[in-house]
Amino acid sequence: MRPALLLTRLLAEPSLVAGLKVDWTSLLTAARAESLLGTLAFRLQGQALPDPVEAILASVRADAAQGKVQALWEAEMARRALVPAGVEAILLKGTAYAAAGLDPAEGRSIGDLDILVPRASLPQTEQALLAAGWEWVKEDAYDDHYYRTWMHELPPLIHRERDRMIDVHHTILPLTARRRPDPEAMVAASVPLPDGLRVLSPEDMICHAAAHLFADGDLAGGLRNLWDIDRLLRQFSAADGFWRRLHERASLHQLLAPVHRAGRLANDLYGTPLPEGWRVWDRADPLYRARLLARDGWGRTTRPALRFGFYVRSHWLRMPPAMLARHLLKKARR
Numbered sequence: 001m002r003p004a005l006l007l008t009r010l011l012a013e014p015s016l017v018a019g020l021k022v023d024w025t026s027l028l029t030a031a032r033a034e035s036l037l038g039t040l041a042f043r044l045q046g047q048a049l050p051d052p053v054e055a056i057l058a059s060v061r062a063d064a065a066q067g068k069v070q071a072l073w074e075a076e077m078a079r080r081a082l083v084p085a086g087v088e089a090i091l092l093k094g095t096a097y098a099a100a101g102l103d104p105a106e107g108r109s110i111g112d113l114d115i116l117v118p119r120a121s122l123p124q125t126e127q128a129l130l131a132a133g134w135e136w137v138k139e140d141a142y143d144d145h146y147y148r149t150w151m152h153e154l155p156p157l158i159h160r161e162r163d164r165m166i167d168v169h170h171t172i173l174p175l176t177a178r179r180r181p182d183p184e185a186m187v188a189a190s191v192p193l194p195d196g197l198r199v200l201s202p203e204d205m206i207c208h209a210a211a212h213l214f215a216d217g218d219l220a221g222g223l224r225n226l227w228d229i230d231r232l233l234r235q236f237s238a239a240d241g242f243w244r245r246l247h248e249r250a251s252l253h254q255l256l257a258p259v260h261r262a263g264r265l266a267n268d269l270y271g272t273p274l275p276e277g278w279r280v281w282d283r284a285d286p287l288y289r290a291r292l293l294a295r296d297g298w299g300r301t302t303r304p305a306l307r308f309g310f311y312v313r314s315h316w317l318r319m320p321p322a323m324l325a326r327h328l329l330k331k332a333r334r
Contacts, residue, residue: 003030004295008269014043024053026297033299034223038064038107064107071095071110074164079197081132085124088198089115090190096199103231112165118187119170134159134166150176172208176319179215181253202236203249207259214258218314222292229262230270243275
């Protein structure tokens with residue numbers, strides 16, 4: 001079994017490890033490359049593993065726990081900077097899962113701090129963060145114009161002392177994208193946490209994860225993002241009426257197709273329970289599946305032609321053709 005596929009099987013059903021002859025070097029390398037090593041370490045906890053493997057995974061679990069503490073502290077620092085400016089930040093992605101105590105947070109690697117604020121609050125958000133020690137990462141005038149005019153976020157910032165990045169979003173897809181989610185509805189439906197921060201509603205959280213995976217990027221790191229979706233769907237679907245509400249929110253945000261694709265592929269790779277009507281594959285699904293699993297036992301990406309096709313697709317989704325051509329020409333000249 002290919003390492004990436006084996007990784008998905010063991011994440012979904014850790015007890016399978018007892019009956020498999022595992023090439024641990026390939027599996028752990030693929031998991032690290034997919035940013036799923038911490039998740040795998042927690043999922044395999046308690047299983048009978050070779051001593052050297054258990055020692056590695058124990059260290060990984062300790063690192064993941066420390067990373068979670070750092071991520072939550074960074075969120076708290078952002079909150080302290082923004083409260084005097086009257087801005088309530090909505091946490092996104094990994095930090096949101098950790099702060100809300102959601103299932104995807106277990107062992108998850110958390111990189112940058114991603115927050116969502118109303119677009120009208122961008123000026124005071126920017127000034128408050130700059131005053132609190134964050135600095136611009138990209139100082140090029142074209143990059144600054146690109147982010148502020150066309151993108152869904154400010155140019156990235158990094159804290160001068162803590163060396164931690166923050167991405168300030170005002171919506172979840174580029175302004176030039178073909179799909180146009182409703183950020184005001186997301187802000188209005190966001191859920192407060194006891195610490196003064198907020199997270200998206202359950203349905204909007206899944207819409208955002210699906211948009212990030214299937215309506216924006218080239219599926220790099222897609223197995224981790226799809227695992228997030230699996231965990232969220234399993235956790236949230238216990239509530240009455242969840243699937244109906246998810247369908248309504250996905251329709252509102254013009255994300256019904258990406259959300260359904262996310263469900264189908266999560267069901268295929270992780271066994272995510274789905275309503276019967278969600279399981280009908282379309283002709284493109286096998287290509288998405290192949291792209292998600294394009295990783296060898298050395299952690300290297302495979303299927304370069306397929307990956308290039310998804311890279312082109314990611315840019316095509318982000319910008320109209322004429323604008324994309326001008327942007328790529330500008331980047332090439334630089």
